[in-house]
Amino acid sequence: DTEVTQTPKHLVMGMTNKKSLKCEQHMGHRAMYWYKQKAKKPPELMFVYSYEKLSINESVPSRFSPECPNSSLLNLHLHALQPEDSALYLCASSLTGGHYEQYFGPGTRLTVT
Amino acid sequence: RKEVEQDPGPFNVPEGATVAFNCTYSNSASQSFFWYRQDCRKEPKLLMSVYSSGNEDGRFTAQLNRASQYISLLIRDSKLSDSATYLCVAQGGNKLVFGAGTILRVKS
Numbered sequence: 001d002t003e004v005t006q007t008p009k010h011l012v013m014g015m016t017n018k019k020s021l022k023c024e025q026h027m028g029h030r031a032m033y034w035y036k037q038k039a040k041k042p043p044e045l046m047f048v049y050s051y052e053k054l055s056i057n058e059s060v061p062s063r064f065s066p067e068c069p070n071s072s073l074l075n076l077h078l079h080a081l082q083p084e085d086s087a088l089y090l091c092a093s094s095l096t097g098g099h100y101e102q103y104f105g106p107g108t109r110l111t112v113t
Numbered sequence: 114r115k116e117v118e119q120d121p122g123p124f125n126v127p128e129g130a131t132v133a134f135n136c137t138y139s140n141s142a143s144q145s146f147f148w149y150r151q152d153c154r155k156e157p158k159l160l161m162s163v164y165s166s167g168n169e170d171g172r173f174t175a176q177l178n179r180a181s182q183y184i185s186l187l188i189r190d191s192k193l194s195d196s197a198t199y200l201c202v203a204q205g206g207n208k209l210v211f212g213a214g215t216i217l218r219v220k221s
Contacts, residue, residue, distance in 0.1 A: 033208075041213070042200060042211035042212065042213055042214055043157065043211055045208055045209075048207065048208060050207075055207065056207060056208060088154075090156055090157075097207050097208075098145075098204065098206075098207050098208075099144050099145035099204045100145070101145075101147055101159050101162060102159075102209060103159065104156040104157050104158070105156060106155070106156050107155075107156050109154075
């Protein structure tokens, strides 16, 4: 089963709030990813975790803080976001990093007010 | 130059038509290539991997030309349900690089 789950599906938060996005996969994949996608644009890579260690940070502002508690879970902690951070946040996983196909979760649609 | 470039689209085709999407990539070291499909306000879903020998899955055929750094996707007998954005993806180092996507609209 190629399933990645994400919660919540929708999130509205103020600029002073702190919230977290959650992602889970049970495919035994050892690489997990966070992407941000704006309307009519392709997904934009934010972070890569490989074997539970952060391997890529695409110069993402510190108001986004990733966490990988174990090989199945990935969190994205949000704090002091800006309205321009409103987007679809996608989690993905792959067998390992690099050249394997990635499987995406349904995403969290985030609105920052 | 973008790392992965696709036909701008949109492609508007009648049901039953054959349509081809093209894509070029700039990183000659890329080893893996994929086509993803994304429906409006949904996540990208893997359509197929692309191999040097070419591969076919039902109505869909993908081709890779490493010499020209070119990838293609052919859809035969288009269905209304094929309407979506098609994303060309190439491996770039330790990550995947997405093209901007091509919109396909199949009309009855």
